[in-house]
Amino acid sequence: METNILNKKIFITFILSIISLFSFSQNPADYFARGSKVYITSNKENVIKHANDKIILWGYWKVVPTQNQADFILNLDATFSLFYTINAQTITKDNKIIKRFNSKNSFKALDANPKRGAIKALFNKEIIPFVHGLF
DSSP: OHHHHHHHHHHHHHHHHHHHHHHHOOOHHHHSSTTOEEEEEESSHHHHHHHHHHHHHHOSSEEOSSGGGOSEEEEEEEEESSSEEEEEEEEOTTSOEEEEEEEEESTTTOOSSHHHHHHHHHIIIIIHHHHHHHO
16 A cells, blocks of 8 residues: 555656656747847858858848857858758757758759858758748
């Protein structure tokens, strides 16, 4: 009888701890709201400039100059083979991945500047539709 009561107490404690754990977790919508502040990093300086220009044109987020001011970080990794390919992920300030986006390249962008074309493709085909789908 006492072990049965003890088992019930343990079970209830376990369920309550699981519920509280999920209630405090954050999802992408918590970070990607309109007016959120983003800090951009990349292995290519021009990619940062083109991403900054695209975010300003979009008008949904605000780009900040330091990581400490940001709500999240947009990390853009640019590689070149025949085309520029951009791999993007958003991370928290404590380096936890929020979202990885599918890679996009400059092939279909029809832009004279391949880095800018890859950024346009990434935002128009991946980031903007994902963010607008959250709300």
